[in-house]
Amino acid sequence: MTDAIRDGTTQGQLTLTRREMLAAAAAAAIAAACSPALPSGGGPTGGSTAPVRGGIARLPIFNEPFPLNPIISNELSSLLVRRSLYSYLTRLDPVSKRPVPDLAKTWEVSPNGLVWTFNLRDDVSWHDEMPFTAEDVKFTFEQILEPKNTSVERTNYLDMTKIEAIDKYTVRFTLKNPLMSLPVISGATVGIVPKHLLEGKDLRTATSFNNEKPIGTGPFKIVSVVPGSHVEMAAYDKFYRGKPFLDGVVWKIVPDVNARFAQLKAQELDYMTIEPSQLQGIQGDSRFTLTEYAAPEYTYFIPRHGTPIFSDKRVRQALVYGLNRQAILDVAALGKGTLMVGTIPPALKDWHNSALKPYPFDPAKAKSLLDEAGWTAGASGMRAKGGTPLKFEISVDTTSAIRRQMAVLAQQMYRDIGMDASIKEVDRQIYSQMLQQKTFELNISNTPHSWDPDTQRRFYITNGGSNFGAYTNTKVDDLLNRGVQEVDVEKRKALYRELQEVMYEDVHVVHGYHPTELRVTSTKLKGLPDLPLRDVMTYMDTWWLEK
Amino acid sequence: MLVVVTATFLLVHLAPGGPAILLDPALDPADAEILRTRLGLDRPLIEQYWRWLADVVRLDFGSSFTFDRPVIGLILERLPATMLLGGVSLLFALAIAFPLGIISAKYRSSWIDQLSSMVTLAGISIPNFWLGIVLILIFSVYLGVLPSSGMSTPGRPVSVVDVAQHLFMPALVLGLATMASIAKYTRSSVLGVLKQDYVRTARAKGLKERLVLTRHALKNALIPVVTVIGLWLPRMVGGAVVTETIFSWPGMGRLAISAAFQRDYPIILGVTLVVSTVVVFTNLLVDLVYGYLDPRIRLD
Numbered sequence: 011m012t013d014a015i016r017d018g019t020t021q022g023q024l025t026l027t028r029r030e031m032l033a034a035a036a037a038a039a040i041a042a043a044c045s046p047a048l049p050s051g052g053g054p055t056g057g058s059t060a061p062v063r064g065g066i067a068r069l070p071i072f073n074e075p076f077p078l079n080p081i082i083s084n085e086l087s088s089l090l091v092r093r094s095l096y097s098y099l100t101r102l103d104p105v106s107k108r109p110v111p112d113l114a115k116t117w118e119v120s121p122n123g124l125v126w127t128f129n130l131r132d133d134v135s136w137h138d139e140m141p142f143t144a145e146d147v148k149f150t151f152e153q154i155l156e157p158k159n160t161s162v163e164r165t166n167y168l169d170m171t172k173i174e175a176i177d178k179y180t181v182r183f184t185l186k187n188p189l190m191s192l193p194v195i196s197g198a199t200v201g202i203v204p205k206h207l208l209e210g211k212d213l214r215t216a217t218s219f220n221n222e223k224p225i226g227t228g229p230f231k232i233v234s235v236v237p238g239s240h241v242e243m244a245a246y247d248k249f250y251r252g253k254p255f256l257d258g259v260v261w262k263i264v265p266d267v268n269a270r271f272a273q274l275k276a277q278e279l280d281y282m283t284i285e286p287s288q289l290q291g292i293q294g295d296s297r298f299t300l301t302e303y304a305a306p307e308y309t310y311f312i313p314r315h316g317t318p319i320f321s322d323k324r325v326r327q328a329l330v331y332g333l334n335r336q337a338i339l340d341v342a343a344l345g346k347g348t349l350m351v352g353t354i355p356p357a358l359k360d361w362h363n364s365a366l367k368p369y370p371f372d373p374a375k376a377k378s379l380l381d382e383a384g385w386t387a388g389a390s391g392m393r394a395k396g397g398t399p400l401k402f403e404i405s406v407d408t409t410s411a412i413r414r415q416m417a418v419l420a421q422q423m424y425r426d427i428g429m430d431a432s433i434k435e436v437d438r439q440i441y442s443q444m445l446q447q448k449t450f451e452l453n454i455s456n457t458p459h460s461w462d463p464d465t466q467r468r469f470y471i472t473n474g475g476s477n478f479g480a481y482t483n484t485k486v487d488d489l490l491n492r493g494v495q496e497v498d499v500e501k502r503k504a505l506y507r508e509l510q511e512v513m514y515e516d517v518h519v520v521h522g523y524h525p526t527e528l529r530v531t532s533t534k535l536k537g538l539p540d541l542p543l544r545d546v547m548t549y550m551d552t553w554w555l556e557k
Numbered sequence: 558m559l560v561v562v563t564a565t566f567l568l569v570h571l572a573p574g575g576p577a578i579l580l581d582p583a584l585d586p587a588d589a590e591i592l593r594t595r596l597g598l599d600r601p602l603i604e605q606y607w608r609w610l611a612d613v614v615r616l617d618f619g620s621s622f623t624f625d626r627p628v629i630g631l632i633l634e635r636l637p638a639t640m641l642l643g644g645v646s647l648l649f650a651l652a653i654a655f656p657l658g659i660i661s662a663k664y665r666s667s668w669i670d671q672l673s674s675m676v677t678l679a680g681i682s683i684p685n686f687w688l689g690i691v692l693i694l695i696f697s698v699y700l701g702v703l704p705s706s707g708m709s710t711p712g713r714p715v716s717v718v719d720v721a722q723h724l725f726m727p728a729l730v731l732g733l734a735t736m737a738s739i740a741k742y743t744r745s746s747v748l749g750v751l752k753q754d755y756v757r758t759a760r761a762k763g764l765k766e767r768l769v770l771t772r773h774a775l776k777n778a779l780i781p782v783v784t785v786i787g788l789w790l791p792r793m794v795g796g797a798v799v800t801e802t803i804f805s806w807p808g809m810g811r812l813a814i815s816a817a818f819q820r821d822y823p824i825i826l827g828v829t830l831v832v833s834t835v836v837v838f839t840n841l842l843v844d845l846v847y848g849y850l851d852p853r854i855r856l857d
Contacts, residue, residue, distance in 0.1 A: 272698060
């Protein structure tokens with residue numbers, strides 16, 4: 011899930027070439043196309059009037075959304091379309107941020123946390139009007155666990171040993187270890203697919219289903235798919251929560267962030283997640299509503315643990331004390347975010363440890379920690395230990411102007427305390443390869459977080475699949491394992507609070523900030539709950555357009 | 558052509574990074590290996606190359622890593638949009654460039670020549686991503702008279718008028734640089750021909766200036782211009798990456814650039830093969846046109 015947002019945020023702001031400067035000027039021209047002083051929206055866009063039926067909402071995606079099969083695709087554009095095409099066992103409650111019923115009416119777990127039983131709705135039909143049953147849920151999870159499908163979701167369910175359709179509308183999962191986050195992660199990731207259309211097929215080559223006519227149980231069904239252009243969906247009359255208010259949805263493929271913004275301004279789009287630098291262009295325009303969310307996401311620096319420099323906790327602490335993160339947030343993201351204090355974002359209210367406070371910017375403390383660790387400053391001001399210079403590379407991918415700017419600012423701040431930091435900008439695939447092969451030194455990353463803290467295990471347990479920094483800490487390993495398997499909610503909370511304290515003190519990553527998601531919608535578009543991009547799309551049956 | 562595709566094959570496989578589908582951080586390393594095997598990327602490079610070449614001979618360009626679909630289908634889906642955009646922009650460019658170049662040469666150093674120079678200089682110099690955004694601002698955001706992107710309005714039946722409205726701005730952006738380039742070549746070529754002895758002879762015979770231009774000068778002046786047009790023609794197939802991206806035009810350029818970012822080898826190779834084929838045939842066509850325009854070339 012790391013860096014899964016691939017929306018091609020590109021606006022030149024750094025050391026610019028002539029071409030980049032012109033691109034930035036073009037972006038600025040769009041941003042300046044509007045004027046000042048917006049009553050900065052906030053709050054739900056529900057309005058007070060009663061919903062009306064009709065209209066087609068036009069929404070952007072960033073890439074071709076194929077394959078539209080939830081078992082084999084992890085691409086954001088595909089996910090956004092799939093959110094209203096398929097249904098999930100659960101979905102996220104906008105207020106409590108906890109899972110609430112969707113395809114599952116109720117669920118229960120055995121006292122030992124090893125057996126989960128989901129009772130399903132009996133009034134659900136597929137878009138081809140075939141009935142939905144427990145066999146479809148069983149089939150979906152079996153396909154996720156089938157190694158030849160190489161599903162990105164498989165690692166979430168490796169402890170699942172048995173999946174049974176008890177009766178037509180009851181499904182039971184048996185696990186070898188407790189997985190208390192099952193209702194959350196199944197709601198976030200697993201769109202249920204139709205057994206009657208996919209049974210016996212190789213999912214990766216089921217081209218017709220994956221790319222042309224996927225069938226789901228969601229509020230909107232596919233009408234047409236025009237490669238390179240758009241995906242058209244129509245309301246499904248027999249949707250189990252009632253026919254959606256909108257007649258349909260058009261997903262327009264618009265890879266360029268400036269082109270997306272121009273389309274929004276030309277009222278060819280009704281929804282867009284904008285960049286902080288685009289705020290100026292939206293302010294004062296009464297045709298749009300701006301809503302800001304503290305999304306469960308963070309932008310941070312991953313040190314490669316185990317290297318001579320970063321294996322020393324004092325050096326890692328110096329990396330945090332020496333970084334003026336508020337200045338970075340203000341300059342790179344125009345202040346749209348909050349400083350990161352722990353590994354679990356504040357958006358996960360139940361799990362975040364609010365007792366922790368952000369590390370202060372304290373260059374003197376950073377210098378003293380480095381001195382203490384034996385990295386002393388030479389005549390040039392740069393530090394070394396036993397002839398080894400304190401020198402490292404900050405790697406950053408070129409797709410995000412914000413992260414590129416963070417790299418430049420951090421480089422200067424680290425040089426000020428005697429760390430000889432350089433910057434390595436690489437394209438996305440090289441960046442991903444560096445992460446997987448752990449060939450970076452200090453890496454700037456962005457990670458959306460799930461709504462349950464269990465995700466932490468994969469990122470920070472020793473040898474975890476997504477532990478890119480090769481972090482290892484026996485105390486952390488113990489807490490992560492116990493957190494995932496603890497059945498009692500209050501005890502789980504306590505374990506995760508302790509985990510955050512340990513990781514905070516150990517500086518497992520160099521804290522950055524939690525970006526604020528900036529959603530701009532047409533003022534005519536109503537009925538959207540207060541949820542970030544990925545989750546608000548599961549409520550598209552409640553969206554409506556004012557006449 | 559074989560050299561081009563072989564070089565491309567080597568470059569894409571040896572470039573740092575790798576297929577995005579294998580580098581998804583959410584993918585378990587063991588599953589990534591299964592996928593690598595399935596895609597045939599675990600085999601020696603030379604074996605991958607021979608297999609790919611053998612398939613290409615049978616017109617099988619393989620399947621896209623990203624879409625799990627045959628590359629030939631992906632290319633054929635996007636080819637009409639790219640050819641429409643490229644063709645219209647080239648026609649637009651030719652329709653303006655020829656008269657502009659000829660008039661500039663005929664009235665050399667006059668105000669009309671200077672104006673033409675300014676227009677062509679601007680056409681060559683203005684980056685198309687900047688011009689595209691400015692046109693969108695003017696025609697879509699402020700005036701609201703033209704759609705800013707796509708090839709047709711989603712949800713409505715496709716009509717000629719609708720497509721023409723969508724086509725106007727991208728064709729203008731793409732055609733402007735082509736027009737400027739061809740106009741400049743036409744001007745200098747016509748100027749060169751007008752100084753030739755046979756033109757002086759034609760004038761001495763008392764032919765009207767219009768006839769001197771059309772019968773004697775223009776055909777010979779076309780030779781370097783045809784070369785330039787020949788260079789632009791492959792774009793009609795290869796697509797214009799920047800213009801297609803700005804205007805969300807569903808063409809080959811976007812397919813190619815997206816494949817490059819995703820390291821989708823089969824698409825990169827398929828597009829390269831198609832474009833290099835067009836380049837070879839365009840060069841052949843240009844050579845044939847040379848012979849028509851100047852029979853001496855045929856004798857050579």
